[in-house]
Amino acid sequence: MVPSIVNPRSPPPSQFRLQVKKRSSLAQLPSPTSDTLHLSSMHKADAHARSRIITSIFSPFLSEISSATSEDAIFGEPGDCDIGCRHTTPSSEQTSNVPHAEFGHCTNQNYRFVSQYNPEMPVTEPAVEEPPYYIVLTTYLSYLLFIGFGHIGDFFGKRFAPSSFTHLMPYDGYAPLNSDLDSMYTRRCKRRIDDCFSQPITGVAGRTTLIYDRYSEDYNHTQIYPGTTTRMLNVASYNYLGFSQSRGGCADAVEESIKRYGVSACGTRLEGGTCDLHRIAEELIARFIGTEDALISSMGFATNSTIIPALVGRGCLVISDECCHMSVRTGVRQSNAHVRIFKHNNMDSLERLLREVISQGQPKIHRPWKKILVTVEGLYSMEGTVVNLPKIIELKKKYKFYLFIDEAHSIGALGPRGRGVTDYFNVSSSSVDVLMGTFAKFFGAAGGYIAGPKPFIDSLRMHGHSGTYAEAMTPPVLIHIIACIAGIMGVSSVPVPPICENTFQSVTRQLSTDGKLMPSMACERLHPGMLPASALPTWLSLPPSLSDGSEARERLRRLAFNARYLRAGLEKLGFITSGHPSSPVVPVLVFNPGKMATFSRMMRTRKPTPIIVVVVAYPATPLISGRVRFCMCASHTKKDIDVVLKACDEVGDLLDIKHGKGKRWPIEEILKRSIELVHSI
Missing domain, CATH: 3.40.640.10 (Type I PLP-dependent aspartate aminotransferase-like (Major domain))
Structure with a gap:
């Protein structure tokens, strides 16, 4: 299915509501062994909800059901209310309870990799392929056209519509706020694609995230928020290990810290305006x-x-x-x-x-x-x-x-x-x-x-x-940072000898x-091992998977696999990428600014799985090096990356952005030979 391009001037979507129902007993929870049945019921509930509203609100494919949770979110129909009542946006607590929304469940140990340099291989910088000459020429031409027509528009606008150009003209003895040329890119190019930047979200930016719907009727001079949200597959956040979650050991520790210290004021004050948590951190x-x-x-x-x-x-x-x-x-x-x-x-x-x-x-x-x-x-x-x-x-x-x-x-x-x-x-x-x-x-x-x-x-x-x-x-x-460090290092129940705590020559x-x-000269230190329990606050209690470091090790290996798999898959599809194979940031060079914005909109409006990506253009990058950045997280599953690769394959063909010179593979072969690809780069 070929996705369509949504213009920022498109009409607003209809309102919707998420209803969260708490289960009365653990017996009603979905069993981890009945994942397929539970996934089917979730899809049916979602389809039922979409049939009760005018405009569809997309729900991304939830691959590989996660562990049982104490709450389930049901995409239900709007509740009864009086005539004229407004359907409000659900709270972040409600929306974050959707299964798989924060961390995908994946038990296949083949989808793991260790991010480590091989000393037998030389440290080389991967060369970035050069695009064809016609891509470079058309990219420069597009900028020349937009600058030329922009100056023509400014010239006639100042004379026939001066009220719209007061910021570029002297007024009442004051100099112009902006220069014509300095603000040209912002006014004539960046503003028209502002719907691709600074996406407003609600809830946790985990494996998926809820995006506030917005549209514009004046080419992004102003944006209108109807109050609805759309859940999208999130490959645009820096939440690399997925520790930014609303539930789990870190979230529980934060909740306990609020009870003990409050939100903004430290409880036990020390010298220098700090508290005991600052020293521990x-x-x-x-x-x-x-x-x-x-x-x-x-x-x-x-x-x-x-x-x-x-x-x-x-x-x-x-x-x-x-x-x-x-x-x-x-x-x-x-x-x-x-x-x-x-x-x-x-x-x-x-x-x-x-x-x-x-x-x-x-x-x-x-x-x-x-x-x-x-x-x-x-x-x-x-x-x-x-x-x-x-x-x-x-x-x-x-x-x-x-x-x-x-x-x-x-x-x-x-x-x-x-x-x-x-x-x-x-x-x-x-x-x-x-x-x-x-x-x-x-x-x-x-x-x-x-x-x-x-x-x-x-x-x-x-x-x-x-x-x-x-x-x-x-x-x-502070306590979230402390819990994350304790989780990735592990906490030893046996006292750590002083020589292992801090050994320097x-x-x-x-x-x-x-x-x-x-x-004046480098000192050597033994590599730190597990943390002694005495290094943490006495009241801090972490679940066993965090305290022994096993959960963090799994996250590290999942992140390494996801990053290498996505990069290798994109290269085999024919895209020009840059960067290191183990980097969780995977840039894909698009070059033309118009294609960059269209890529973002097509990914954002795909059915049934909308995907949110990061687009980067001048001045953050060189003028003709506009790119799309995919940010991998440990919370993504292999099937999530499959969805991204399939979408990129379709959109890349439509926009003509596959300019890589290497041998290309069909998408089916890439999905099938994922493990081989990860170990080959």
């Missing part, structure tokens, strides 16, 4: 990463933008990858340090630049740099590439610079133990001077952290702006010229 982060100490911040973006100015200043040099995140660039600008850029993940470019800046010194005065800091990302979210850490460590030993790694997307997503790129390449975390990460992806929470040697972290507590001026993290967020440190403590 920082200690656990340091254990998890494998460093001496850690500092947490209430916002991931602010972690970079406020910490980097405390690391470098005038007379220092920051060498950054050209694809580093905006938070890193913001922090470097605020530091007043000199900045140089090297080609993305190109170690030859980095070494040439290091030779040049070290030999030349500071501009004009040619004195040696006070400090050289190289900033890279563990996993680049737009490209899906992984940093060549072994080579950078080799260059670090040779040229004596400090290394800063942003692991916002790699922590929890890479490595057999989920500890990021150092775990993936089996490199000691002490070889990296500064390890930064966020809690918004792997942990499913909010905030960020900086991990490193204790004297360095102590210095950041005094000089970093995030600890001094930012708001403290709330107890529910002797290390010498020097005080830098600007008064900041930095390590």
Whole structure:
């Protein structure tokens, strides 16, 4: 079945309501052994509900029934009400109780993989295929046409409809708010496809998610929300391990923390405006990463933008990858340090630049740099590439610079133990001077952290702006982070010997010229094992699957399989992808901005399984490198990825975006030989 394209000006869908019914006894729960019957009954209930309303509300295919739950959501007909009453949108608690909505059930151990670097293979950057020339030419032509017609529209609009162009014209002695050229892309292109960005959701962004329906009658100048929702298969969230759930061990721990601490105020106050949960969380982060100490911040973006100015200043040099995140660039600008850029993940470019800046010194005065800091990302979210850490460590030993790694997307997503790129390449975390990460992806929470040697972290507590001026993290967020770390590391019932808790070799440190403590040589640390029970709050109780670490290990292996399977399947279908095989972010290059928006709308309106995806365009990517990003999660099942591949196969043929030069397979063969594909890349 070929999907149709929905225009943002399409009429609003009808209202609907989800009715949640609680079962009175456990005997009424669906048995895990009767999954097929239960799935059939769910489909019948859904079909019955759709027959009672005017416009269909799609319900995605729920593959492989999950374990029995205490509540079931039934897609029922609207309840009785007086004439003129409004059908309100169901609450997040109601909508999150749909089976499979948060975490798919999959017991097939063949659909597992361990994300780990093979030392026998060289670390190489996968080359991105070049598209045909006609694709490049038509993409440039589309931008030229839109810019040309946009200027013509502005020229006549200012003269014949000045009331609609007041923001581009001087008014009452004030200068224009916007420039014609600077705002051209936003006004003439981005706004018309705004329905593809910033999708409003309700409930948990798990395996599936509920999207608020919206439409526009004026090409997205304004958007209308009728109050209905549509459940879609979610491949657009950073919830990599699926820990962002409304039920389970982490959710229960958060609920208990609210009873004990409240929502926004910490109960047991300590010095520096923190509470006992802050101290516990920082200690656990340091254990998890494998460093001496850690500092947490209430916002991931602010972690970079406020910490980097405390690391470098005038007379220092920051060498950054050209694809580093905006938070890193913001922090470097605020530091007043000199900045140089090297080609993305190109170690030859980095070494040439290091030779040049070290030999030349500071501009004009040619004195040696006070400090050289190289900033890279563990996993680049737009490209899906992984940093060549072994080579950078080799260059670090040779040229004596400090290394800063942003692991916002790699922590929890890479490595057999989920500890990021150092775990993936089996490199000691002490070889990296500064390890930064966020809690918004792997942990499913909010905030960020900086991990490193204790004297360095102590210095950041005094000089970093995030600890001094930012708001403290709330107890529910902190306890969710603590529960996630405990789940992935496991909790030992036997006391851990002190030598296993924190073992370092002797290390010498020097005080830098600007008064900041930095390590002068890398220290070695034993890889952290399970957590001692004493490291957690005494009242925290986790289910056995979390406390022994088995659940987290399953999630890590499922994520690795899903990521590799989707990437391999897309490549065999003929799409041009970029990035590392183990990256949970899988970009598919679409190039043309019109095709990018159409791809998103066609996936969003497919029947019977709508799919929500992420589209990325200029200025987040180069002008002609518009792309669709698929974000894999451990909550997806193999059948979910099959649905995505089938949809991409159909849409890719219709839009002519299959430009890969490799050997192509039919979709049936890809679905059948999935395990072989995963192990072949």
